[in-house]
Amino acid sequence: KSVSVSSGNEVSITPARAPPIASAYESANAFVAFAEEIEKSIGGKLTDEDGTPLTGGQDPKYIAEKAQTFNLSRLLNRLDAGLHAEVKKVHKNQWPSVEEALDLRDRRLNSMKRGDELRSGVCVRFDSYVNIVKKKNIRFCRAEVAGIDWEEKTVRLASGEALPYDDLVVAVGVETADYGIPGVKEYALPMKTLKDGFHIRERIHGMLEAYENGDRKRISIVVAGGGATGVEFAAETANFFRRLERDGVVKTGDADVSLVEGGADVLMMFSPALRAKARARLASLGVTVKTGTKLTEVKDDGTVVVWTAGVRPFGAMKDWGLPLDERGYAKVDKAFAVEGMKNVHALGDCVTFLHQKTKARVPALAQAAVKEAGVVAENIARHLERKLPMSWNPPERWITVVPMGGAYAIADFGWMRLCGMPGYFVRKLADLSYFLSILPPREAWKIWVDGSKVYDKND
Structure with missing residues (x-):
């Protein structure tokens, strides 16, 4: 059977053992309640193979009669990559009880609340941003650029709308580069956007859950790229695992983080002295650093590979004719x-x-x-x-600061270099200064405080 999602994707569901009609009837109520939460997340409707909605006032008895074709936990596991939901593992022939289904729903709601908390410290919601820029006579348009007509001086959007301009500013940034290495696009996780960050977080949490359930013996993270992003992520992740070891969640030595860099050293933009400090900090956190090592292939073997190995120019600029x-x-x-x-x-x-x-x-x-x-x-x-x-x-020189787990960072001012807690405070002040440069003081202070709270929780 299949459950189709409004985006057009179809999720294959293996039929589960048909439960007794009474327990199925009880579970159906929980199923419908949880399905409504899924629909809120995906912004669409879940239907059965005949196109009949699973929610919206549907009689639970109808769901009970169809129960043998659905298994809530397996459905959510298959939707996990798209929803980033934390899903409790259930045996393939076990129909979830009311308690299990409600537990899954509560965990999903908690995950959504946690996601809102994480977002609050690193980004501004579109609706909030619209209210901010309206005061400056700015129209904010969330859309995809399909092309630019240089003769007519218009920007064509994917929606069909055309935006005329007197002056045009192109500030599209860069995109992740995989350098044609086999398996990178399919199996490695990029670290470029907020969505990427949440995806990595859910993958690591999934590995931890499998470890706690006894389905995994080890947790392995490989970070490809020894630049600022790769070093910071490796340090933060290792710091997180060391805390879990202290709390008894993970046995010492069962979680490892490796940092792979093709060049001669990590953080090549820093002085040799600061690079040595960075390597010492990574070693103290248990990160295995492999320099002069190039990845030739990424395989789907259960290891989480986080890709921070480089970027390339935004490809659409060529199509636009720049x-x-x-x-x-x-x-x-x-x-x-x-x-x-x-x-x-x-x-x-x-x-x-x-x-x-x-x-x-x-x-x-x-x-x-x-x-x-x-x-x-x-x-x-x-x-x-x-x-x-x-x-x-x-x-000629820029102030560069790289956090490395906990209240520790390395900072290079050119004429002065700082390590440890002083570097960490410099980074926090730099963050606040940046937020103040683009946001009203109240908004800047709020996002800085929220971000600091979330950051500190990892320590």
Whole structure:
């Protein structure tokens, strides 16, 4: 049989042993209640193989009569990848009791609440953002760009709507690069978006649940890429496992984190002294670091592989017809005007901007993008005022801070370097400063406090 989801996907369900009609009738009530929670999550309706809705006032006796074709726990397990739900494992021939079904529902609701808590410290909801920008005469449009008509000066959306412009700013960032390595796209987990973060979290929690149930002997995490993201994630994950060992949840040595880097060392943007501090910190947390090692393939063998090994330019820029360099980044001048195009600007990770003196590419850092945004905004205003644009002269060195689990971070100011708790406080202040640069003070303070609370809970 199959249960179809409104997105068009079909989830195959293996028929379970038919329960006695009385217990099935009781379970049907819980089934319908839980199915309603699923529908809220996916924004669609669950139906049986005939297209009959499972919720919406359906007689529980009808569900009971159809019970042999459904097994709640197996259904949710198969939907798990899409819903990121935490699902209790049930034997393949066991129909969930009312208590089990309600327990699953409560765990799902708790997971949703926990997700809201995690989101509150790292992002601003779209509806909240709309209210913020309305005061600045900004229209926020959540849509996919299908193309750009340079002659008509319009941006075409996937919905069919066309947005005319006087000045256009391209700030689309980058996307994850798999370098054509077999298995990366299929089995590795990227670490680029908030959704990616939740997916990784649920995979690790699923491994822990299997470990607690005796279905797994070990928990293995491999982090591919020894840059700032990979090092921070490896340190935080190892710190999390060390806490579980202290609490007796995981036996010492049963959870391991490995960091794999193809280059000669981790955090190559830092000085040798700070890199040594970082390696020592990773070793103290039990992280196995393998440098000079390249992944040749990722297999589906139960190991969680988190991919932080690199990014590539946003592919749609080529389809839009933007002039690109040999690596695929947008070409801009010293004022961030796209070369050869009128009233078109680009900034952030999607462009190549070289320092005039060192000829080094400006690093892909949030602080750099914020500075660039200020230059572009000023130049758009100057264009309206018929003034010459301003050029940007970036600093040679940037303040770089990498948290490494607990109240520990390494910070490089160029003229001064900090490790441990002082570096951690610098990072927290940098976060607050960034939020204040893009949000009203009250909103910035709230997201900073919420994020600090969540971060501290991992320690």
